[in-house]
Amino acid sequence: LVFDQPTFDRISQRFEKRGIPLNRLNRDQAMVPAACTVISNLNGTAPGMWFEKDHVIFVSMPGVPFEMEAMMTGEILPRIIDTGRTAAICHKTILTQGVPESVLAERLEAWETGLPPHIRLAYLPSPMAVRLRLSATGTDRKILEQETAGAISQLLPLIQDCHYGFDDDTMAMAVGKLLTGKNATLAVAESCTGGNISHLITLTPGSSAWYTGGITAYSNEVKTNLLGVSPETLSQYGAVSRETAAEMAQGVRERLKTTYGVATTGIAGPDGASPGKPVGTVWISVASPTKFFCEKFVFGNDRERNILRASQTALQLLRKFILQD
Numbered sequence: 001l002v003f004d005q006p007t008f009d010r011i012s013q014r015f016e017k018r019g020i021p022l023n024r025l026n027r028d029q030a031m032v033p034a035a036c037t038v039i040s041n042l043n044g045t046a047p048g049m050w051f052e053k054d055h056v057i058f059v060s061m062p063g064v065p066f067e068m069e070a071m072m073t074g075e076i077l078p079r080i081i082d083t084g085r086t087a088a089i090c091h092k093t094i095l096t097q098g099v100p101e102s103v104l105a106e107r108l109e110a111w112e113t114g115l116p117p118h119i120r121l122a123y124l125p126s127p128m129a130v131r132l133r134l135s136a137t138g139t140d141r142k143i144l145e146q147e148t149a150g151a152i153s154q155l156l157p158l159i160q161d162c163h164y165g166f167d168d169d170t171m172a173m174a175v176g177k178l179l180t181g182k183n184a185t186l187a188v189a190e191s192c193t194g195g196n197i198s199h200l201i202t203l204t205p206g207s208s209a210w211y212t213g214g215i216t217a218y219s220n221e222v223k224t225n226l227l228g229v230s231p232e233t234l235s236q237y238g239a240v241s242r243e244t245a246a247e248m249a250q251g252v253r254e255r256l257k258t259t260y261g262v263a264t265t266g267i268a269g270p271d272g273a274s275p276g277k278p279v280g281t282v283w284i285s286v287a288s289p290t291k292f293f294c295e296k297f298v299f300g301n302d303r304e305r306n307i308l309r310a311s312q313t314a315l316q317l318l319r320k321f322i323l324q325d
Contacts, residue, residue: 001031004038004047011045036060039075043067048075057083087137090144092152093124094132095169096162097316101125104132107158118144119151127308128171132159164319171315172204178322179210184259186318188214189227189252191239192266192282196311212256217248227251240265240277242294245285253287261287262318264310269303282310286321293321 008030015022029045032038039048039059044067051058059076061068080086096104101123112121118138124131134151136144156163164174179186188197188211198214201207215226220239223229228251229244237243245263253261266282273279280299285292297313299306 002034004030004032006040007032007038007047010040014045039071041067041071042074043070050076050079088139088141088144090134090136090141090148092134092148093167094134094152094155094159094163095129095165095167096132096159097129097164097171097312099130099159099162101130104130104159104162108132108155111155111158114154115151116147119147127305128312162316164316170200170204171312171319172201172207175201175315175319175322176204176207176210178319179260182259182322184322185210185212186260186262187212187252187256187258189248189261189263190214190216191218191223191248191264192268193264193307193311193314194218194268196307197262197264197314200311200315212258215252215255223248227255238274238277240267240281240283242283242285242296245283246287246292246294249285249287249292253289259288260318260322261285262314263287264314266297266306266310268306268310269301280306282306282313284310284314284317286314286318288321288325291325293317 008027011026011029012022015026026045032047032049036049036051039050041047041062044062044064046062048071049060061071105123115121119134119136122133122135124133134148136148138144164171190197195214195216201211217223217227220234223234223239224231227248229247233243233247245265248263248265249261252263263285264282267273267277267279269279278298279301282297282299283294284297285294295317299309
């Protein structure tokens with residue numbers, strides 16, 4: 001091991017900014033193998049290390065995800081490409097929501113079978129989306145990009161009911177583009193999603209141009225007092241109902257004076273089920289000045305997944321509602 005002064009200087013500057021004194025363990029982080037090339041860690045203290053021996057490259061990186069990811073993207077991959085030892089690789093991710101992986105696989109079977117051997121499809125499901133990732137390998141990146149684009153042009157007509165973007169797009173971004181194009185605004189009323197839709201929206205840069213605000217109406221009193229949901233509606237149909245969701249969406253739109261309103265009400269779990277309303281039951285409503293739409297979903301038994309799925313589904317329903325409006 002040898003002492004790497006530049007690494008120690010970065011550690012010292014990082015701790016000084018935070019007002020934290022250095023100790024022996026911090027100094028030890030600047031001790032690196034003499035055989036390595038040090039890779040700077042701009043997001044933490046532990047450096048990365050690059051080794052080469054017998055025409056093989058070994059890379060060591062910190063385990064903290066955002067430190068490793070930044071190092072991989074900013075340093076490691078460009079260095080590997082510069083070695084000239086790698087084949088050309090082209091990735092493209094197509095984002096879908098609302099259609100299960102198994103249904104997509106059956107729908108896309110003939111299309112996938114027709115892909116050339118050097119282009120492969122991977123299904124990457126999550127509570128937020130099913131990502132379809134195409135990976136093409138060859139010698140000429142431009143040709144791979146053209147072939148991948150051709151494959152996607154054949155794919156899109158098969159998934160037009162659930163496709164909403166590519167790569168790092170989010171559903172909130174897709175909604176924002178539509179609202180911006182119509183010079184329209186949005187307000188959200190959330191019960192079972194507890195503000196998560198607003199969270200997804202406000203993660204989007206520029207969302208203040210089209211997102212006015214939201215009301216987290218967890219109790220029936222808030223639904224009535226702030227959103228104008230009728231006590232008779234709650235008494236007759238319950239909080240988790242088509243009628244309540246519709247009045248929530250219209251109420252938040254009217255009170256916050258927006259073009260569109262979205263509402264969620266449901267049973268996230270693990271308790272709260274009642275006859276005919278199992279855990280995972282969620283009503284979602286979308287409203288405009290002239291019409292509204294409601295749909296019922298039964299997602300599952302996991303509370304966190306139910307919140308994520310309900311939030312993403314609400315944005316997807318809104319996106320489709322705007323397209324048809």
